[in-house]
Amino acid sequence: MAVKKESRYFDAKENMGLTKKQGYYNQSLAKMVRLGYQKSSRVKKIFDERNVKPTEIKFLKDLEKLPVISREELVKLEKEEYPFGGFCAKDMKTDRIFTSPGPVYEPHLTEKDPIWGRGYYAAGFRKEDVVLNAFSYHMVAAGLTFHSGLRRVGATVIPSGASSTENQVQLIRDLGATAYTGTPSFLMAIIKKAEEMGYDFKNNFKIRRASFVAEPLQPSLREKFEKEYGIDTYQMYGATEVGDIAYECSQKNGWHICEEVIAEIVDPTTGKQVGPGELGEVVVTRLNHIFFLFRFGTGDLSRYIKERCPCGRTSYRLAGISGRVGEATKVRGMFIAPSQLKLVSSRFGELKLQVLVDRVDFKDYLTIRIEAGVEDQARLEREFENVFKEICTVKMDKLEFIQKGTLSDKDSLIVDRRTWK
Numbered sequence: 001m002a003v004k005k006e007s008r009y010f011d012a013k014e015n016m017g018l019t020k021k022q023g024y025y026n027q028s029l030a031k032m033v034r035l036g037y038q039k040s041s042r043v044k045k046i047f048d049e050r051n052v053k054p055t056e057i058k059f060l061k062d063l064e065k066l067p068v069i070s071r072e073e074l075v076k077l078e079k080e081e082y083p084f085g086g087f088c089a090k091d092m093k094t095d096r097i098f099t100s101p102g103p104v105y106e107p108h109l110t111e112k113d114p115i116w117g118r119g120y121y122a123a124g125f126r127k128e129d130v131v132l133n134a135f136s137y138h139m140v141a142a143g144l145t146f147h148s149g150l151r152r153v154g155a156t157v158i159p160s161g162a163s164s165t166e167n168q169v170q171l172i173r174d175l176g177a178t179a180y181t182g183t184p185s186f187l188m189a190i191i192k193k194a195e196e197m198g199y200d201f202k203n204n205f206k207i208r209r210a211s212f213v214a215e216p217l218q219p220s221l222r223e224k225f226e227k228e229y230g231i232d233t234y235q236m237y238g239a240t241e242v243g244d245i246a247y248e249c250s251q252k253n254g255w256h257i258c259e260e261v262i263a264e265i266v267d268p269t270t271g272k273q274v275g276p277g278e279l280g281e282v283v284v285t286r287l288n289h290i291f292f293l294f295r296f297g298t299g300d301l302s303r304y305i306k307e308r309c310p311c312g313r314t315s316y317r318l319a320g321i322s323g324r325v326g327e328a329t330k331v332r333g334m335f336i337a338p339s340q341l342k343l344v345s346s347r348f349g350e351l352k353l354q355v356l357v358d359r360v361d362f363k364d365y366l367t368i369r370i371e372a373g374v375e376d377q378a379r380l381e382r383e384f385e386n387v388f389k390e391i392c393t394v395k396m397d398k399l400e401f402i403q404k405g406t407l408s409d410k411d412s413l414i415v416d417r418r419t420w421k
């Protein structure tokens with residue numbers, strides 16, 4: 001009997017040619033706009049107030065005609081019109097309704113939606129796996145939607161939720177769990193508890209794979225999981241209001257944007273899409289026919305990676321999350337976030353640095369102060385500017401060397417000295 005070769009992808013959408021994919025996106029968007037305008041009182045109101053006709057939203061760029069809706073705004077709109085702010089059809093049928101702080105009420109999407117399935121598939125989760133799902137199942141979307149994703153790839157789920165670490169260790173041991181999904185810090189707490197209980201986590205247990213979400217994965221922690229505990233780790237990214245947005249593949253270099261969402265990168269002050277490679281807010285529209293929330297502003301900063309990934313998926317990738325909108329500073333129209341500066345610093349062996357932003361002759365002027373001994377200065381003068389430009393996408397004006405020990409951890413990474421009088 002011929003053995004069916006396992007697909008490298010969750011479905012054929014993932015490696016669809018770019019032109020075809022563009023067509024798929026445009027069609028799905030037009031359909032959601034048409035339905036939304038017809039069924040959702042809120043969407044109709046938003047369009048009519050702006051004098052936008054549903055037929056005018058055909059391409060990704062057209063979304064700029066609509067407002068970005070932040071979480072705070074969504075809370076406000078839902079309060080005006082319970083339970084879903086008018087974003088759903090009056091006769092909408094859904095099997096359950098989730099809540100999240102605010103409160104925000106979210107209808108569950110249909111079972112057909114592959115929510116989180118792509119991320120788990122790319123992380124190698126399969127039907128042979130027994131997965132500990134350490135996300136809460138109580139009221140919030142997390143537990144049950146991750147559960148759905150795991151079921152979509154055929155895995156067996158242990159709905160361990162928010163049980164104690166001791167309980168989780170017991171489940172891993174007794175049920176022979178092979179994989180974990182939850183936050184990275186909670187997995188580390190479980191490992192520590194197991195060690196406290198006298199187990200050798202790597203050799204006594206079978207956990208070989210983990211998919212993390214809802215918390216950043218520090219590179220040092222990732223290395224620890226992979227090298228010390230033999231756990232292959234992956235990251236996924238999403239928001240409770242829109243579900244999964246992006247996920248890592250085996251290349252572990254950027255997050256592939258899911259085919260169910262349109263993820264724009266926009267200037268948070270104007271809502272306009274930024275240029276290629278620029279940092280901006282991740283704004284998401286989930287293509288569906290239940291909850292017509294267009295342009296949800298996540299408040300997270302990222303940028304696109306448009307180069308084709310060696311894994312063969314054709315989607316653009318997000319280059320991780322560079323921080324929250326409020327933390328970043330705009331210099332010559334580009335955002336600089338503390339996390340980008342930390343990345344620059346790590347390229348030079350945790351170099352201590354600080355960015356000063358001034359206004360000289362009506363232009364932004366960028367000075368980077370770095371702590372360096374005389375022996376390193378020549379090398380840094382050669383290499384620093386390029387690395388800074390590569391990561392921050394802004395050109396610096398001046399490099400200033402300062403004595404070692406000048407900067408403390410309490411000093412801000414970015415000091416904005418501009419006055420606008």
Ligand SMILES: [Zn+2]
Pocket residue numbers: 249250251256309310311312313
């Ligand atoms: Zn890839």
